[in-house]
Amino acid sequence: MxxxxxxxxxxxxxxxxxxxxxxxxxxxxxxxxxxxxxxxxxxxxxxxxxxxxxxxxxxxxxxxxxxxxxxxxxxxxxxxxxxxxxxxxxxxxxxxxxxxxxxxxxxxxxxxxxxxxxxxxxxxxxxxxxxxxxxxxxxxxxxxxxxxxxxxxxxxxxxxxxxxxxxxxxxxxxxxxxxxxxxxxxxYGEKIGIYFAWLGFYTFMLALAAVVGLGCFIYGYQMQESSTWSKEVCDPEIGGKIVMCPQCDLCNYWMLISTCDTSKKLIIFDNFGTLVFAVFMSIWVTVFLEFWKRYQAELEYEWDTVEFLEQEEPPRPEYEAKCIYETTNPVTGVKENVPFTTCGRCFRVSIGIGTVLFWIVLILASIVAIIVYRLAVFLSLSVRLKDAGDLKNLEPIKEYVTPQMATSVTAGLISFVVIMILNTLYERVAIWITDFELPRTRTDYENSLTLKMFLFQFVNYYSSCFYIAFVKGKIVGYPGKPVYLLGKYRNEECDPGGCLIELTTQLAIIMGGKAIWNNIQEVLLPWAKNLIFRYCTRSTSQKAEPPRWEQDFQLQPFSQLGLFYEYLEMVIQFGFVTLFVASFPLAPVLALINNLFEIRVDAWKITTQFRRIVPEKAQDIGAWQPILQGIAILAVATNAMIIAFTSDMIPRLVYYWSFSLYEGHTDHSMKGYINSSLSFFNTSAFSDATMNAQVERLSNITICRYRDFRFPPGHPREYEYNMYYWHVVAAKMAFIIVVEHIVYLTKFILAHVIPDVPYTIKERIKREKYLTQVILHESKLRLVTKHLKPFVADMSSQMEAEKENEVEVSEF
Structure with missing residues (x-):
């Protein structure tokens, strides 16, 4: 008052x-x-x-x-x-x-x-x-x-x-x-408006990516029956006679033909169309960001936020309350108060950076712990099943899958619990650290908190995908000399169908499950809370409708970080759509379907279930803009590396263009690829512990095969990498370098060709500034004239009086 x-x-x-x-x-x-x-x-x-x-x-x-x-x-x-x-x-x-x-x-x-x-x-x-x-x-x-x-x-x-x-x-x-x-x-204010504008524009641009991704999926689906190497896997005379080496110390031999269905599914996602789509998405993300900047510039002009950050945003009250040190503003030269000295600011920022790094290391440690758990439980389950005699009644492929499936399910549940616990704890720590840093404005506060939260969430959500794509199955040695983690646990190998299909499955589960859970939570949770609150506060004696302020009190409060989580959900989805799209071309389709619901769910939620939000001004989407640009740059490298190191596309191309002729074919062909991509291993070279672990009915096997490019037993350089391997490595490195440079050059050209602010908007801004100055100048001129009128009248009367006095003096 x-x-x-x-x-x-x-x-x-x-x-x-x-x-x-x-x-x-x-x-x-x-x-x-x-x-x-x-x-x-x-x-x-x-x-x-x-x-x-x-x-x-x-x-x-x-x-x-x-x-x-x-x-x-x-x-x-x-x-x-x-x-x-x-x-x-x-x-x-x-x-x-x-x-x-x-x-x-x-x-x-x-x-x-x-x-x-x-x-x-x-x-x-x-x-x-x-x-x-x-x-x-x-x-x-x-x-x-x-x-x-x-x-x-x-x-x-x-x-x-x-x-x-x-x-x-x-x-x-x-x-x-x-x-x-x-x-x-x-x-609702510009801040809510800019969020829905960005979400709508992102969804509109996803439609194009979804159409191309769906076309790539259909192309792969039609290719699965005509693929030569897939036919070889499913051929009883080829895949049915190839005995594969065990993929763990206590696993059994298995037949290559058992991966027939998996190899057909792999063709859907691992084909030439996927390469084209990955390059397309790298260009698409640049076009999306550049055209969003143009659209954002139009909204800034229409909503009068062009110079908002420089002129209109006041300091936060928490910042103003602690301004106890006096300093000189380097721009204005005026004395002003600040909450801490330069050394104090450096100390606070250092504490924040150290805390974020500690929590990132903590989640990486939890991931390593879960990997160790997977290896230990898988080994334990294999031992128990063998001791119980259950393996004798199972097919070779089932002997491998059963322990691994149980391990994956339990490890996934533990990982989910760890992620949720760390998310809850880190959110509070991030808010406390940002409060401790004491940013000056609301925008500075949100940008600082956004960066901290995203770095953590990036590691939290994407670490499992990066592990499957670039770590799992890469450093495993060969059957006679496997690589062990901590000297005890044998490193995980990829599923029989390869790591790409496992990465595809992981992405589909995460994207689909996360989208369904988030939408159900956003709809049911506030609705149920409001229903319970109205039931608890109902009045039996009051028949008239309560006033507007009382009806609004029965709604849910909009959290201070409510919009932050909406952005975070979409940016995490944007990462899945761009970072790993080479393994899952249907990602834009799932994202498009989810976003069509997300827009209306968010609109329904804030319009019907939440109290009215305090309107805030905002010029753009804040720190999320550079985060999206960083993801776009990283997406080029990740997709190129997925195609090179996770999929089998490069080895197949090398065989087609270089080694197929050495297999006796008169022209380039994929026939014989399966045989050339599998190395030979003499089972007598297994360790005693491994040999004793095998099932007796397959103990007469002398030669087994494994996925690698090594010299066969009996060769002077047995089990060393052969020439095919070095050709493949050179092709992979050349592919990454060429694709990255071509795509980055294209992105650079597009970024400079497409201006951030449309030419018409620049003209209108200049025109409006000019006309505004003219209008204000005329208004101030009228105001000055109005104020000067009495003074001018007094001066005129005074001058006339002086003239009359002069006349009287001259007459005298």
Whole structure:
């Protein structure tokens, strides 16, 4: 109240123990804090002509995908300027009550509430609604929705914007329609608006990638029956006669033909079309980011946030409260207070970096521990099954898969529990460290927290995929001389079908399961909480509908980090779509389907199940932009390395172009590839422990095969790498270098050819600045003239009096 707000206390109609305090912002206070917050308001109608869009030619089709223009009308475009209290006549004030929008008033009220002191003890000053909420003095603080989401208000003063948003945006039947971004921005603020604009643009761009990915999948599906090397695996005369070496010390021999189904499935994802699609996605991600920058620039212009970060964002109240050191601003030369010295800032940042690195090392240690657990449990299960005599009743492939399946399931559950526990703990640590660093503005705070959380989540979510793609099955030695971890546990080998199919399965499970779980959680959790809360607070005596503020209190509060988790979910998905797309071309299809639901689920959630969010301004998507660019750069390397080291594409190409002729073929062919890609091993070279572990009925086998390129037994350089191996290694390195350079060069050219800001927007910004200066100059000139009128009149009368005196003197 001392800061100018008006408070109105209202008792609850449902609970006698609760009192509601309505906060009103009078006109004078609105003008004062509109100037403090540099809120831009209209000064004149924007008459600058806008170049027509190329999409106007498709208007006959696109009109069915736009919201109802009769309900959500296009607003008048104005030239705007930061509000100044002393120059009211320069702004278009038609009606004071409607001059500042409800979102602007909410920003002013929240700004005041966050800085209002409520207790002073000596040098200690307590302030802000946040601390009062944390201490339980107030249960909640929130701006009011304008009406019910499913019932149109009958009051003339009520804009019914929430009702329109639900009807034309959040309702599931509108999943195919474009989003009313201007209305979203007007009702929820620029920060929410820019999130949904980015999500919608990302989903739109995913449609193209999904079409190409689906085509690549169909091509691979048709290739699985015609693949020569897959036919050889399934041929009883070839794959049916090849005995493969055991893949662990206690495993049995197995027949190559047992991987027939797996080899056919592998063809779907490991073919030439996958290479083309991986290169396409590397280009697609660059085009997506560049065109998003252009679209974001258009929104910045339309929403008046072009110079927001430099001029309009105030310091955080927590930062202002601890400004005890005086320093000179290097730009303005004015004395100002800061919360710590340069050394103090370095110390705080160092503590933050050290903490993040510690937690990343901790999660890497947990991953290593889970790998050791997999090896130990797999060995233990194999021993128990052999001792029990169960292996004698199983087929050779089942003897291998059964222990490994049990190990994978238990290890996956343990990994999930560890990830969830570390996520919960690290979130609190990240928030505490960011608070300790004390960033100056809200944007700086969110960017710092975003970087910390993403680095951790990146390791948390992608580590298993990186392990399968680039570590598992790469350093295993050969059957007679395997590599052991910690000197005890034999390193894991890939599944009989190869590591690529295992990576594909991992991605499909993670993406599909994560999407389903997140959508169910986002829909059911807030709905169930609201239902329970309404049931617990219902009143049997009250028949009338409770007032708007009481209805809103029954909704869920929107978390301070609520939007952060929405971004994080989509950026993690973006990583799956781009980083490992060479192994799973259906990833864009799954992402597109998920995002079509995600947009409407998020819209339904914030419109119907959550209290109204305090509107905040935002110029862009913040720290997520450089994170997306980093993922795009990394995606080129990961996909090239997946094709080179995880798939069998390079060995097959080397055989086709170089070694097939040595196998007796008259022309290039894939016939004989399976035989040339499998090395020979003499079973007599097994260790005594391994030989004793084999099943007796296959103990007469003298030669087995394994996946590698080594000289056969009896050769002067037996079990050393042969010439085929070095050809394959050279081809892999050449492939990575050539593909990366070509793709990076293409990305570099596209990034420079496509400007970040459209030329028309640059013209309009310059034109608006010029016209705004002209309008403000004329307004100030009129104001100066108005103030000078009395002075000029006095001077004129004084000069006339002096002339009369001169005449009188001359006559005398």
């Amino acid at each position: 001392k800061m100018g707000l008006e408070l109105e206390a209202m008792p609850s109609v449902l609970n006698d123990n609760i009192m509601y305090v309505k906060v009103h912002v009078p006109w004078d206070v609105q003008c004062t804090y509109a100037e403090v917050l540099h809120i831009k308001v209209p000064i004149d109608v924007n008459t600058t002509p806008f170049r027509p869009s190329m999409w106007r030619f498709f208007n006959c089709v696109t009109k069915y995908f736009r919201p109802n223009e009769e309900l959500i009308t296009e607003e008048t475009d104005f030239f705007t300027a930061p509000f100044e209290k002393d120059c009211l006549d320069r702004f278009r004030i038609e009606k004071r009550d409607n001059f500042f929008t409800p979102s602007m008033k909410s920003r002013m009220a929240y700004y005041i509430l966050c800085r209002a002191p409520y207790e002073i003890r000596g040098n200690m000053k307590k302030f802000g609604i946040t601390k009062l909420l944390g201490g339980g003095v107030y249960k909640a603080a929130y701006p009011l929705h304008d009406c019910r989401f499913n019932v149109k208000s009958t009051e003339e003063s009520c804009p019914n914007e929430r009702f329109l948003l639900y009807k034309e945006w959040a309702h599931p039947k509108n999943f195919y329609k474009m989003q009313p971004l201007d209305l979203i921005r007007k009702y």
